[in-house]
Amino acid sequence: MKAMEQSKVEEFIEEKQISPKAKLEAYLATSLKLRPASQITIPAEFPSGLQMGxxxxxxxxxxxxxxxxxxxxxxxxxxxxxxxxxxxxxxxxIVEDSDEYRVHYDWAKKLELKTNQIKVRPTVHELYFYTERKTGGNINKLMREREKIRRKVQRKPGENVNSIRFAYPEEFDYKWLLKLGAELGYPECCVKQYAEDRKNNINVEARASQQLVELVKDTEIDTHVYYTGYFFPCSPQCENALKQGYKWQETFDELHAKLGELYQQNIYVNTELVLRQPELIQKYLAQFKPKAKD
Ligand SMILES: [Zn+2]
Structure with missing residues (x-):
């Protein structure tokens, strides 16, 4: 969007029903054309997402x-x-009749964002934000492709399909990952590394965490490389990712000092999350383990 009025920016900063992370990475980054599209998962990323679930x-x-x-x-x-x-x-x-849901859509409108809501599972939807009609078309196409990839695996799982490959087969589809990465505005080098690793059965989250652990031993980390969440740079020193991070920082600083501050905190949290990723995944997987009787 063009010059954003300060009053609107301030009102958005004060909005309690949208998380700071979603405000920066999904709403503002897209509205300010720092990326073609962004996505949040609902209700998980609503402030009361956990309670709703x-x-x-x-x-x-x-x-x-x-x-x-x-x-x-x-x-x-x-x-x-x-x-x-x-x-x-x-x-x-519980989700779509909630205040939080309405507020999320209201702000998309106020920030001149278009939206696509995609049902992934009965109680998990993805909400995509974008500004260009063409981007919306690309996203819809990608989502239809994902459906196809999933149906194919479910019909005929094949031999080395574990539960993750069965549930998220698109995560192992090189071309599909590359296209989605481009729509979300990720650097090509990082998307390629991600897709390559998935193809080779390398756990990307563990790889990213390990890279960070190694680097932290001898040098200081520039958190701007983790410029947006759920993104794994090809390296913690990737220049393309860093460049993005600085561009985002500069844009938020210019828009409002408070936003610049929030962004600094946000990328710090992103860095911590990358570091803790393997542990978080273990926790996630643990809920599927049969409980031991005592
Ligand atoms: Zn990279």
């Missing part, structure tokens, strides 16, 4: 317990369909 789980608990007791395959398949419907309904009432 818990509420949904709580509400479908009886049906889930019932489902687990059904032995007949046909009856079970029907119950699964019914549960999916119920989860979708829950998403509508």
């Amino acid at each position: 818990q509420q949904i789980d709580e509400n479908v608990k009886p049906q889930l317990t019932q489902l687990q007791q059904i032995r007949d395959m046909r009856a079970r398949a029907m119950a699964v369909q019914a549960l999916k419907k119920l989860l979708e309904k829950q998403f509508e009432t």
